[in-house]
Amino acid sequence: MFVKNAWYNAGWDYMFTQSQKNGLSQEKGALVARKIAGERVVLYRKPTGQLVVLEDRCPHRQAALSLGQKEGDGIRCLYHGMRFGADGKCNEIPGQETIPERACVRVFPVVEKDNWVWVWMGDPAKADEKLIPHAVGPSDPDWNVKTSQMHVKANYRLEIANLADLTHLAWIHRDTLGAPDLTTRDRYTHIKPKFTMLSHAMRTEYYVRSVPINSFLSHLFPPGMLFDLEFDIMHTLPCTWVLHFRAFVADGKDEGAPTGQLVADTWTSQAVTPCDEDEVDYYYSWGASKVCEFAGLSQLLCDNLDDAFTEDRHVLEAQHVRMKEKPNFPMVDIIHDAGPGKMLWLLDKHLKGEAKEAATVTA
Amino acid sequence: MFVKNAWYNAGWDYMFTQSQKNGLSQEKGALVARKIAGERVVLYRKPTGQLVVLEDRCPHRQAALSLGQKEGDGIRCLYHGMRFGADGKCNEIPGQETIPERACVRVFPVVEKDNWVWVWMGDPAKADEKLIPHAVGPSDPDWNVKTSQMHVKANYRLEIANLADLTHLAWIHRDTLGAPDLTTRDRYTHIKPKFTMLSHAMRTEYYVRSVPINSFLSHLFPPGMLFDLEFDIMHTLPCTWVLHFRAFVADGKDEGAPTGQLVADTWTSQAVTPCDEDEVDYYYSWGASKVCEFAGLSQLLCDNLDDAFTEDRHVLEAQHVRMKEKPNFPMVDIIHDAGPGKMLWLLDKHLKGEAKEAATVTA
Amino acid sequence: MFVKNAWYNAGWDYMFTQSQKNGLSQEKGALVARKIAGERVVLYRKPTGQLVVLEDRCPHRQAALSLGQKEGDGIRCLYHGMRFGADGKCNEIPGQETIPERACVRVFPVVEKDNWVWVWMGDPAKADEKLIPHAVGPSDPDWNVKTSQMHVKANYRLEIANLADLTHLAWIHRDTLGAPDLTTRDRYTHIKPKFTMLSHAMRTEYYVRSVPINSFLSHLFPPGMLFDLEFDIMHTLPCTWVLHFRAFVADGKDEGAPTGQLVADTWTSQAVTPCDEDEVDYYYSWGASKVCEFAGLSQLLCDNLDDAFTEDRHVLEAQHVRMKEKPNFPMVDIIHDAGPGKMLWLLDKHLKGEAKEAATVTA
Known part of the structure; x- marks a missing residue:
């Protein structure tokens, strides 16, 4: 049993790097997999440095996105190449014209504060940065x-x-x-x-x-x-x-x-x-x-x-x-x-x- | 869930050797244990080279026949010495005169084709070699x-x-x-x-x-x-x-x-x-x-x-x-x-x- | 399923030493943890050499007493310092005046015979040394x-x-x-x-x-x-x-x-x-x-x-x-x-x- 509407710590900011290497190459820090309160998430930085946290589970067949690769602000699943934006929405299915609306990945609010990375595991509308401990x-x-x-x-x-x-x-x-x-x-x-x-x-x-x-x-x-x-x-x-x-x-x-x-x-x-x-x-x-x-x-x-x-x-x-x-x-x-x-x-x-x-x- | 009436692959023919060493000595290839579609089987070659596949489970007390030894066309469980023919029937219980009819091991049809070893996991009467893939x-x-x-x-x-x-x-x-x-x-x-x-x-x-x-x-x-x-x-x-x-x-x-x-x-x-x-x-x-x-x-x-x-x-x-x-x-x-x-x-x-x-x- | 009213063997007498080191230091033989018939027990010797067997579970929050330390005839849990006598009764709760009656650990009868250590896992009133095998x-x-x-x-x-x-x-x-x-x-x-x-x-x-x-x-x-x-x-x-x-x-x-x-x-x-x-x-x-x-x-x-x-x-x-x-x-x-x-x-x-x-x- 876990409180959902809460900030959970995913480690220090320096654990998440700007590397562009893909997940299969296992380069440290580019795509970081964590299990938090029972959910698998993947964390990565946009080129701007801003962190993104997505469910580590492709909506197609549950492949691990953390084995994928960063592309711009988004991430590409390396199983069938589906690409997702930082908003979790699929924006490319290679070989397919239309993209089903359901093809999206859950996005988790994330905040960096005092060198710590905090992930909100509940309703994003309730994510209140003031709740992050000093x-x-x-x-x-x-x-x-x-x-x-x-x-x-x-x-x-x-x-x-x-x-x-x-x-x-x-x-x-x-x-x-x-x-x-x-x-x-x-x-x-x-x-x-x-x-x-x-x-x-x-x-x-x-x-x-x-x-x-x-x-x-x-x-x-x-x-x-x-x-x-x-x-x-x-x-x-x-x-x-x-x-x-x-x-x-x-x-x-x-x-x-x-x-x-x-x-x-x-x-x-x-x-x-x-x-x-x-x-x-x-x-x-x-x-x-x-x-x-x-x-x-x-x-x-x-x-x-x-x-x-x-x-x-x-x-x-x-x-x-x-x-x-x-x-x-x-x-x-x-x-x-x-x-x-x-x-x-x-x-x-x-x-x-x-x-x-x-x-x-x-x- | 597995299809029973089907040929399952147990590896290449060269994995199953003519060695007479017993299973406890762990000599590679003499008695080969496999788990196929949930069933444990043991594979070995007769002196003629013909393969035999039996359930890897002595009918006495479920000892592993793959820890036993080859004897002629058959196999002997090395726990209490019960010997089984290639037909799965017990033909010797050391120290005992009569052999119960139920003392037999399940036999699985086996075919070698294109250097591959195929085991039929269902009803032997339905084993059709024509179903083996080229x-x-x-x-x-x-x-x-x-x-x-x-x-x-x-x-x-x-x-x-x-x-x-x-x-x-x-x-x-x-x-x-x-x-x-x-x-x-x-x-x-x-x-x-x-x-x-x-x-x-x-x-x-x-x-x-x-x-x-x-x-x-x-x-x-x-x-x-x-x-x-x-x-x-x-x-x-x-x-x-x-x-x-x-x-x-x-x-x-x-x-x-x-x-x-x-x-x-x-x-x-x-x-x-x-x-x-x-x-x-x-x-x-x-x-x-x-x-x-x-x-x-x-x-x-x-x-x-x-x-x-x-x-x-x-x-x-x-x-x-x-x-x-x-x-x-x-x-x-x-x-x-x-x-x-x-x-x-x-x-x-x-x-x-x-x-x-x-x-x-x-x- | 285990018979409770029976002597179970916990090893040889030489496995249990007079060392006073605590359990965290893992010194061999001072506090010995065993799992017997589904129960976790801890064994140690009093200064007189007499063996004591207690349930390896502090009544407070189930910490392992075998990670504790010997003190006189008794044992101290090193989590919050609760001390128990060889009779299993808590005789000190650091920082607390009164000791609840329920604060006691189950004691198991133990006998050394022929260099073997025997623990009785059932009703202590029924522990009969004559049942110990020669x-x-x-x-x-x-x-x-x-x-x-x-x-x-x-x-x-x-x-x-x-x-x-x-x-x-x-x-x-x-x-x-x-x-x-x-x-x-x-x-x-x-x-x-x-x-x-x-x-x-x-x-x-x-x-x-x-x-x-x-x-x-x-x-x-x-x-x-x-x-x-x-x-x-x-x-x-x-x-x-x-x-x-x-x-x-x-x-x-x-x-x-x-x-x-x-x-x-x-x-x-x-x-x-x-x-x-x-x-x-x-x-x-x-x-x-x-x-x-x-x-x-x-x-x-x-x-x-x-x-x-x-x-x-x-x-x-x-x-x-x-x-x-x-x-x-x-x-x-x-x-x-x-x-x-x-x-x-x-x-x-x-x-x-x-x-x-x-x-x-x-x-």
């Missing part, structure tokens, strides 16, 4: 953002739950994103975030005060040095997760905004795109402000996400297998389900809303 | 035929449609079997073949006049040289496709049989065998007449089929995946569906005929 | 036992049938466990064992008299030398198979206990554990008495099992595929089905007994 991309001049990606064989609801509660940093990620010592781990698990529910998103804010820096950064600072960590997360449907993370020299207080020196000012932007019910594509970045960055910090941040998300991948894939084996297993709720519960409630609300709307249209 | 095999003294094979993960109906219309040479195969220039490709897509429907086959005939030679042969002739190409295809159910292809020096005329010098006189014989609904074995050959061949032409022809059918394989496998995802996708017909439509109509006619017959027998 | 393990001071294992993609009923009738030694295993000559193979197939049915097991006893030694041992003895072979097998539900195999210099008699010199005195202990309906884990050992062993015999015995069970694996996996394709294929029974028939009858009796009991409890 992010900080690799070409932002103020931030030194590095990017990476991962494919995970798990349902995207497990990723939502994973991202909506960071207390698990204390456990899976204790050697990476988490804390090197038991006391700090205990602090992480006692976080009481401030949740703010929006129509399509949840904002989560909290501080962790007077703790050592995260494990993967601890070699950079003197032993015993303490920090105030600030987390400000916007988690948007279906599953985009953007965190403004800052570390300050601890000011010794327990409450209020940190007043110590700002040591690291970073943004991490993460998008989970469900391919289908069993797999996701995960695009993520992390980078530090150029104002207070020191050499190599941003690459260190992003490389660490590769390590941490590999830890998550093992856990989520095993969890996915088990959930498919026992879909009716009675589960026990704990305090850390607050965040995941809210985000999944929001997702289900939108899913139900769309189901109700579809039922009304049909009736 | 082909030109590697041991034909007049032709220099080379052979190859491919496994494709697609339903055989997609292969039928692919072979029943050659206008796609202009697109997928433009760098191999097709034409190097746009004008010629346009000519290919305007072909109006002469179709002749027979009870089990469709004959397709046409000329392409005053065009450059096919892309993969273009390095052999002077630039600008033009040819008249003659196609004469017999496409037989379930899916055998035999083409007599000739290239003449262009005589400048637009109609009638070409009168220029015969440059290449070739036969290609191709058989698509459905393993099940999702996979086919594809056996194909191509060769030139010894009269007008020049060194290496036949090997060039057959090697080029490997390239071209790899192009097809990518397209058909992606198409197969998409058709399984959306079996009810509304498809748009185009002019080039004429040939595929006729062949699939013929296939469906035979399928319905057999279904009706089966219903009558049951009632 | 075996001779690698640490038995009187026997020089070597161990090995194999994973087979076949239903465990096929393994039961395979082990319950050894006449197949004459065929699949003629170059390994079987006989090098036709006469002896014929003798093997005429064996009339003495079967004794017990409540949970079948004992099978027989002699093969005045025959050459098994193929894989024939290089050790003078050509023409004859032996009396004694087989005494205890085959226990679900599928443990222990054979006391002895070879004597042939005494020339046809009946009664052999009176010739004891040449080889050996025990082989074999356990087939169904993972699910399609796969089994197979743990086996073979070893000779230290009294009459010569150098290398025990390793030769066990290595030969690897060879012989690879022969079986090919046959059973092909059989499994065929049985799934044609579940209603009418099968023919033969004389050698006596042993398999009795063991499968015993299995089905227990399966029906448990089904009846479950129905009574429900009603």
